Amino acid sequence: MSTWLQELELIGEHVKLVPLSSEHRNALVEASSDGELSTLWFTQVPSEQTIDTYLEVAFKDKSNGTALPFVVLDKDTNQLLGCTRFCNAVTKNKRVEIGYTWYRKSVQRTIVNTECKYLLLSHAFENLKAIAVEFRTHWHNHASRNAIARLGAKQDGVLRNFSVEPDGAYRDTVVFSIINNEWPSVKKSLAFKLNQTE
Template sequence: MQTWLSPITLEGNLVKLVPLQKSHKKDLLDAASDGKLWELWFTSVPSEKNIDAYLEDALNAQKEGSAQPWVILDKASNRIVGSTRYLNVEAPHKRLEIGATWYAKRVQRTGINTECKYLLLQHAFETLNAIAVEFRTHAHNLASRNAIQRLGAKQEGILRNHRIDPQGNYRDTVVFSILESEWPTVKYSLEYRMNKKY
């Protein structure tokens, strides 16, 4: 059993990332209902219909060592406002993806996403010694693509017809990455943005 990942709380000025538990079910549904995020056809956000499967999948992947899921706690309100995770973890190759991220509408464009990504990248590169961190998003999710590029990630390519969604639509997946050699510059840029804003 791989032990590269272990549940850990990551904390910044605005947010606290707390390892996901089944007891977070109600708070996650409350957060997702702010903006009815499950209605966005190109994202995977839990709703009443699929919350149990969502939690089960995330926690099973954690048990297998292929993921580490968190809930995102807004420190100002002390409320859960979303979720994120490491996924597609390849411990022998020191690679992982940051994804399955979503936020309640009220905290979008507030600096919370920047700080979350900073904490996750810092932990990946400085504690886990990852050599590369990937980001993947639906080709139609332009807001997500722009946010990933603003982090300093480089687009690697597009996996065409990569997935079939529940409605039978084909998904093109855009792949981005940050390499360990790029982390110092990305870190400096993120810290500059966070310090300037807050």
């Protein structure tokens, strides 16, 4: 098993990312109901019906060393705001993806996502010494594609018919990345955005 991804907490000014646990089950379902996120066909946000499988997959990937799942909490109130994780880690190549990210509707397009990505990217490039961090999203998830581009990630391409969805439909996946020599500039941009919203 890989020891590259070590369990930890990441703490910012407004949010904290803590390791996902089974104790977060009910709070995750409650958070996803804010905006009925699980009904969006192009995302995989858990509902009461799918939460147990969602957790099982997250814990399995964590145990085999390819993922590190977090819940996103409001730093002051401890309200659960959403979920994110390092995933599809390839230790040998020092590459990792940030994915499975979703937030309750009431905090979307706020400082929450910017600070979460700042924390995750800082850890990936400065502590894990990653050479590239990927982001992947559904072709039809335009909000996610725009949010990833706003971070400073560049689009690598589109993986057509990348996967088969539960209903049999084919998914085209858009791949973005930030590479290590781009991180100083991306970090400066994210820090500026965070300061603008203080």
